[in-house]
Amino acid sequence: MTGPGAITVLCAVLGPAEADVVRSLGEPGTGVTVTRRCADLTELLAAAEAGSGRTAVVSATLPGLGREAVARMHQAGVRVVALDEAPEPSTDRLAAVGADGVARTVEDLLPVVRDETIVPPAAAAQPPGGSVARTGRGRLVAVWGPVGAPGRTTTAIELAVALAAGPSAADAPGRHRRANLLARRGALGPVRRRAPGGGSRASRGQAREQVVLADADTYGPCVAPRLGMLDDSAGLAGAVRAAGVGPLDVETLARHAPVTLPGVRVLGGIGRPGRWAELSGAALDAVWERLRDLADWTVIDTGPVLETDELLSYDTRAPQRNAATLGALAAADVVVVVGGGDPIGLQRLVRGLDDLATVPAPITPDRLVVVNRVRAAAVGANPRMSVRAALTRFAGVDAHLVPDDPAGLDAALLSGRTLSECAPGSPVRAAFGELAQQVRQVVRARSSAAADTSPWVGIPAASRG
Numbered sequence: 526m527t528g529p530g531a532i533t534v535l536c537a538v539l540g541p542a543e544a545d546v547v548r549s550l551g552e553p554g555t556g557v558t559v560t561r562r563c564a565d566l567t568e569l570l571a572a573a574e575a576g577s578g579r580t581a582v583v584s585a586t587l588p589g590l591g592r593e594a595v596a597r598m599h600q601a602g603v604r605v606v607a608l609d610e611a612p613e614p615s616t617d618r619l620a621a622v623g624a625d626g627v628a629r630t631v632e633d634l635l636p637v638v639r640d641e642t643i644v645p646p647a648a649a650a651q652p653p654g655g656s657v658a659r660t661g662r663g664r665l666v667a668v669w670g671p672v673g674a675p676g677r678t679t680t681a682i683e684l685a686v687a688l689a690a691g692p693s694a695a696d697a698p699g700r701h702r703r704a705n706l707l708a709r710r711g712a713l714g715p716v717r718r719r720a721p722g723g724g725s726r727a728s729r730g731q732a733r734e735q736v737v738l739a740d741a742d743t744y745g746p747c748v749a750p751r752l753g754m755l756d757d758s759a760g761l762a763g764a765v766r767a768a769g770v771g772p773l774d775v776e777t778l779a780r781h782a783p784v785t786l787p788g789v790r791v792l793g794g795i796g797r798p799g800r801w802a803e804l805s806g807a808a809l810d811a812v813w814e815r816l817r818d819l820a821d822w823t824v825i826d827t828g829p830v831l832e833t834d835e836l837l838s839y840d841t842r843a844p845q846r847n848a849a850t851l852g853a854l855a856a857a858d859v860v861v862v863v864g865g866g867d868p869i870g871l872q873r874l875v876r877g878l879d880d881l882a883t884v885p886a887p888i889t890p891d892r893l894v895v896v897n898r899v900r901a902a903a904v905g906a907n908p909r910m911s912v913r914a915a916l917t918r919f920a921g922v923d924a925h926l927v928p929d930d931p932a933g934l935d936a937a938l939l940s941g942r943t944l945s946e947c948a949p950g951s952p953v954r955a956a957f958g959e960l961a962q963q964v965r966q967v968v969r970a971r972s973s974a975a976a977d978t979s980p981w982v983g984i985p986a987a988s989r990g
């Protein structure tokens with residue numbers, strides 16, 4: 526029976542130590558009651574989520590014990606105490622996955638279990654992106670846009686390349702970042718990517734800043750093939766797996782993200798959309814945060830869907846297909862919203878901006894709206910003015926306009942290259958270069974603690990709100 530005020534314990538300890546733990550914790554006068562003896566992690570999670578105990582005592586080697594499992598127990602309001610009797614303690618791994626306490630022997634367990642100062646982090650369900658504290662200095666830019674292939678991937682790729690080229694003379698911040706230093710010291714591994722046909726693209730040209738281009742689209746991942754990458758290594762999924770079971774160091778992360786273009790590492794997507802469940806949860810949030818230590822900028826290509834049904838079920842345990850997109854949006858310092866420059870694309874963009882405003886994840890107010898493929902053939906004479914007028918009227922926002930250049934983009938698609946490699950004179954390339962400068966300006970404004978908290982960048986104050 527559970528005594529009044531007793532600490533209820535769910536026990537998932539392997540081997541002969543299990544009986545010792547149950548006996549030792551359950552002795553009269555300890556103030557502890559073992560309410561469930563669990564055979565494995567699945568049973569433990571079910572008991573935690575059913576509210577059968579307040580503290581989980583687990584073997585440090587319990588199969589499946591990782592960041593995701595600990596996050597689920599925390600969400601259920603259960604703190605996690607690990608029994609780690611191995612000669613080589615795995616303290617770092619246990620801390621990285623979120624364990625609240627560690628005991629080296631069965632005898633040491635009781636004081637840790639009874640320590641009332643150990644409390645699980647907020648018991649409430651966390652929306653994607655909310656479970657990891659921000660650490661590094663690099664910036665995250667999420668590229669999102671509604672369905673209809675408005676150009677999210679094109680924007681992400683070209684923006685990454687433009688950011689790697691560094692700020693214009695007027696924008697240069699005049700300081701070096703850790704990633705640059707690490708890269709110069711050769712600490713982040715060799716250049717792995719080879720361009721089709723021979724020489725290394727990655728070593729050609731000048732990069733002034735380090736960028737990671739990450740593919741988090743769980744519907745149509747294609748960054749790697751768009752860049753002619755031959756391997757289907759699903760680097761982002763690999764990084765998530767690594768983050769799920771222990772500390773994710775920058776060097777491991779770098780191994781999953783080969784340098785593909787000058788200054789640009791690519792963290793490839795899941796290859797087949799059916800693998801979407803691999804991109805979610807607390808481990809993905811940890812990857813986004815660790816990327817801040819690897820690169821000056823991380824540009825994330827996201828999926829188009831911000832599914833309302835899934836949003837309603839944040840507090841369930843089922844993996845969610847859109848969690849990768851929502852987590853990226855929540856982690857980002859700047860969100861670039863891309864819409865297509867035709868009547869349908871603009872209508873979807875207006876609705877998409879509304880949808881973004883209502884997702885429950887905490888998304889930065891620093892957003893830049895891009896209208897891509899702006900052309901007279903789709904919106905009539907004077908397309909730039911028409912697009913701007915429509916967006917101001919229906920969404921109250923201004924936009925950065927990118928022209929249509931089928932020849933340039935088709936050449937890029939055909940060759941698996943970027944515009945700077947195969948169509949350097951394309952006006953689209955110039956437009957994305959300007960977008961990169963706008964992203965820098967937004968970040969600079971934010972970091973200099975600008976008072977402007979408007980959700981819409983570049984909109985005159987009179988038109989806001």
Ligand SMILES: Nc1ncnc2c1ncn2[C@@H]1O[C@H](COP(=O)(O)OP(=O)(O)OP(=O)(O)O)[C@@H](O)[C@H]1O
Pocket residue numbers: 670672673674675676677678679680742745829897898899927928929930931932934935938953
């Ligand atoms: N400014 C442009 N001019 C001409 N073609 C473009 C332009 N931007 C993108 N495209 C072409 O439009 C197509 C869709 O672009 P992209 O793949 O970037 O869209 P997306 O939003 O990522 O689509 P998906 O929903 O498939 O992820 C591609 O063939 C691309 O080459």
Ligand SMILES: [Mg+2]
Pocket residue numbers: 677678679742745747826
């Ligand atoms: Mg895409």
